[in-house]
Every structure is written in C-alpha cells, then in structure tokens.
Amino acid sequence: MTQESTTAASETLGFQAEVKQLLHLMIHSLYSNKEIFLRELVSNASDACDKLRFEAIDNPALLEGGGELAIHVSYDKAARTITVSDNGIGLTREDAIANLGTIARSGTREFFSRLTGDQQADAQLIGQFGVGFYASFIVASKVTVLSRRAGAPAGEAVRWESSGDGEFTIAQTEKATRGTDVILTLREGEDDFLSGWRLREILRRYSDHISLPIRMKKEEWDADKGEQVQRDEEETVNQASALWTRAKNEITDEQYREFYKHVSHDFDDPLAWTHNRVEGRSEYTQLLYVPKHAPFDLWDRNGKRGVKLYVKRVFIMDDAEQLLPAYLRFVRGVIDSADLPLNVSREILQESRDVRAIREGSTKRILSLLEDLAENRKDDYATFWSAFGQVLKEGTGEDATNLERIAKLLRFASTHTGTDEQTVSLADYVSRMKEGQDKIYYVTAETFATAANSPHLEVFRKKGVEVLLLTDRVDEWMLSYLREFDGKQLVSVAKGSLDLGGMADEQEKKQQAEVAESVKPLVERLKTALEGRVKDVRVTFRLVDSPACVVADEHDLGQNLQRLLKAAGQQAPESKPILEINPEHALVKRIEAADEASFADWSELLLDQALLAEGAALDDPAAFVKRMNALLLGGQA
C-alpha cells in the first residue's frame, strides 16, 4: 500500500493492486446482478454480530450493557443514500485498512491467474471468488464506513471512505454506538433502490434466512404528498430465526440456496444439501451443502475448509475443520451442537467425544447425499465428480470405516468408454467382467494418452477385457488402500506376470509354452546384454502390436509411482523393471537374427522404446536417438 498524502485528520491510502483490478472487473461484469450488494452488506453485518456474541462469552463487557443485536437498513431520498447498520464487533482503524483495502484470502493468486478478460466467464469467476463488501461499488459512487470496535471509547471510531477509484481515506471520528454503518451514495441512475418496497423485496429474497432481525422504518401512504412516507416506528422485515432451526417443511428451496450463499460466500447455487436434527447420545443440527464447483483454494494447504460451528445458536467459529474429515473439505454449511460448551476452542474440538460423534454422523450424511446423487441425479453427480472426485479419492486412505461406501462412489475412465471422462464405477466394471475373469484390471500413467495407448493393454483389448485408466496424481496412493472391491482384487496390468486365469484355454496355453521354450536362447542373450538395467527378461503373451514392454515385479513399486515420488522430492527405493518381449513380433525376430556386433544396440533400443511407451524419461535420450538412427541406416551405432 502506498501512502500518498497525510493530514492530521485524514490519511489517503492506495488500494492493493488486486483490489483495484477486482473492483473494475466487478463493476463491469456483475452489473446485471447489482442488487446483491445488499445481500453482501447484510451478510457482513450478521457475521459482525456473530463475532461480537462469541467474544462476549469471555468478555461480557463488550456488550456495553446489553441491547438486542440487530441490523438496520434505511434510505434517504434527498441525500440519495442507503445505509446498512449493525451493532456487531466493529472495526478498528487497522482492521479497516486491512479488510477494506486488501484481499488477504487464500486462493487469490489462483483466482487472478484464471481471469480471461471475457466478461461472462470472469463474472462467473468473481462470483465463485466471493465479492463481499466491494460489491457496494456496483451501485455506489462513494462508500463511507463509520465503525467503532466493541470496547473502544466513542472518540476512537474510524471513518473510511472511497469512490472505488484506487484509493481510500481514513480518519478518526466519533461514534456514539458500537458497530458499523455502511453508507452508500448511489451512482446516477440507481435511484430505484431508494424505495422501501424495493429494498424490502431484495432483503426478503436474499436475506430472509439471516437469524438476526433486519429492521426498516415502517412506511405509509401520504395522500397529501402523493407518496410513501417513512414513520419513526420500525418493523422487522425478515423471519429472523436461524434457518437451520426451522422445520424442513417450512423452508423453501430458495431459502436453502440463499443461506448457502451466505455461509459459503459462493455466488452460485449449491449442488445439493442435507438438513437434519440428530437426537440421542449427542444432539446437534446439521445443514450441509455440496457446492457445484471447487473453491480457488481447494489444493491450498492453508486454504479455508470446514463448516461453521454454532453452539446452541451462538456462532463459535468459521472453518471448524474437525467436524468433517479432510476428504470432505469441500462441504460447506452449519453444525449447531447442543452439547459442546460455549467456550470450546479448536484444541478442545480435537479431543472431544461429542465432536467425534458429530464427525461420524456428518460423514454418513454426506456419503448418503452423494449416493443419492449418484443414483438419482446422474448429471449432478458428474458435476460433483469433476469438481471434487480427486478429493473424495483421498477418503480411501483416510476413512477405513467407510471404505466400501467410498469405493462405490468412485468413477474412472476406462477402455470401455475410451474417453478421458471419469464415468465408470467399480460396480459397472464388475457387471461387465468376462466369464472366468476374477480381477479388476487397471493401468496407471501420468497422462490419459499414455494410459490409453499403453502396450500392456493389448491382450486385454484382444480378449475384450475392460481396463480402468488411472491418471490422477492421487490414484497410486488410493490404490495402496483400495485393494479389492466386491471380493475382486484390483490388479495393475503392468505389475507381476500376467495371469488371465480362466480366460486362456488349454490349447492356447500349450502353444504359448512351446513358443516360450523356443525363444529361451534369445531371452538369455538379452539378459546378458541388458545386465544392470533390468531385473529380468521374460517372454510375454500380453502384447499384440508392440515388441516389448516393461513391468514391475509383484512387490516392487510401479514405474509410475516411482516417477511421482521422485517428482515430489521423495526417496523411492529404486527397483529395476522387468523387460517382457513379444516372441511373435517382427522386431523381436529381427533382433534374434542380429549378429553379435549389433545385438547389444538392438537390445538397448528394445528396452528404451518399452520405457518410452510407458511414459518414462530415458536416462540418456541422446544415446537412444543415436543408436536408433544408426540402426535405421543399417549400420552400427
């Protein structure tokens, strides 16, 4: 932030560069949704009251003698202003500078890197990022914030003001009451917001779920003046009861959606929700949502996760991550416990038995919700899977208790569909298994193309056996926990010797044994030529079009996993691959006929191309090219 001018009374500061950019984008791309500014201000006012109530648990003096927490919305036609006031926690001078002049949120960099310059696409992204306080500038040419932090004397209030054009001024001021007034001076042409009817309509639509009363002055028709006039008396314009405490049948879908936007700061509707009151050993209410898209900080270790925790309707904390396992970190919503103490801390949450019960119960609810989507709303499940499938896969390792349920929810790409879309469930796979097939086959690789074109798949294609194509980073990790499904072992096509079990007939087996015997001398020569680079050389019948492939020994790490570990900077026990050759292939026959002088080069070439096909980077690619060129030209390397 750059300091541009200072006087004793007021100071002018520059917005952080990102704020300027965000404001500019927002004003242009969210204009068609401009009334949401009110929702955002009311949402902040409600959060500020929640925070005060929480701090007052330990420090009742902050309440300054009591008084009801409430939000007031008013307008002044002559001055062309709208004011949203709360008597919540308030802002200090430092808070105002930090919160109203910068964006200090995880995921910010990711957000800016995804902006395209296309207004519609960017509007969507801004919505996902969360617009908050800055939405005021869509309709206001000037925004003034008067605020006094709870507990601070009246003379130590702060006045923040900006026209949204790059800088703001900040000054000390007097404010008789605790909390914050946000005063918007409307832009030209926005006067239709200066109407009690219009403001009430917006508040009912977007903010009815707010649990505090939202108050406005009553109005009545003045026949003499020929217009609505405001009276001194106020009325509450929302239901003012916490949404999650209401009976399900009294809540409309619209109200559920708006509440989601309030708790999640998402602009978009949620994909699905589950709302339950749990009674018994542990008592709590949960209203949990699955969003439509991933937040910007899904992969950020310091990113926000978790749900809001309330205890007996008192807000305790945002992002209470102990209430759900990490693999459900995309879930948003509220859990309101009747058992936890009001002074519960994050440390206590970690230990608490009540929290464990809540976590187990909430996990089950979310899994049921996802099962319902997968069964009855397949398109929505596909949306869910593409946003959060990779996160859900972490559950295979994290949640042994629910492993079976999680496994059923997984979706993969496979040779059956042949596309990179992850749509095949393990149950689908099992239902298509061949007569005599007793295993679920998969191949892992870094890209879809490498997986789909892997030489290991050739015999499976020939026999019409489906293979799952796994290319997400988390897959190798997942597979170390997900060892079987429905009593069938999951087996890598690139590990161990291939045993297609009951699928090869006797005659085929006999014939293969004869061929294997006949190439024994070649196998021995290859072993000698490639000594040190391979663990073994053997004949395979898994190949059709390729001359050779590499496989990992049964108990060694797969080549793909070795590469991933290496890329992540981890020590991986290095195990050499096994080279398998296709005795029927013309190139293998050509090598068999090679003279002693060129045999070593042919062998190296065969191994290197098998490694390349499998997605490996060669240790010495230049030598490979040189050798290949020499052989192409018919000479020696």
Ligand SMILES: Nc1ncnc2c1ncn2[C@@H]1O[C@H](COP(=O)(O)OP(=O)(O)OP(=O)(O)O)[C@@H](O)[C@H]1O
């Ligand atoms: N009425 C208010 N009283 C006290 N603090 C406020 C008030 N309005 C805003 N703030 C402070 O300013 C911060 C920024 O608000 P803003 O609405 O931009 O973001 P947010 O609410 O944190 O998230 P989002 O942008 O996703 O809505 C808030 O987190 C809060 O600390």
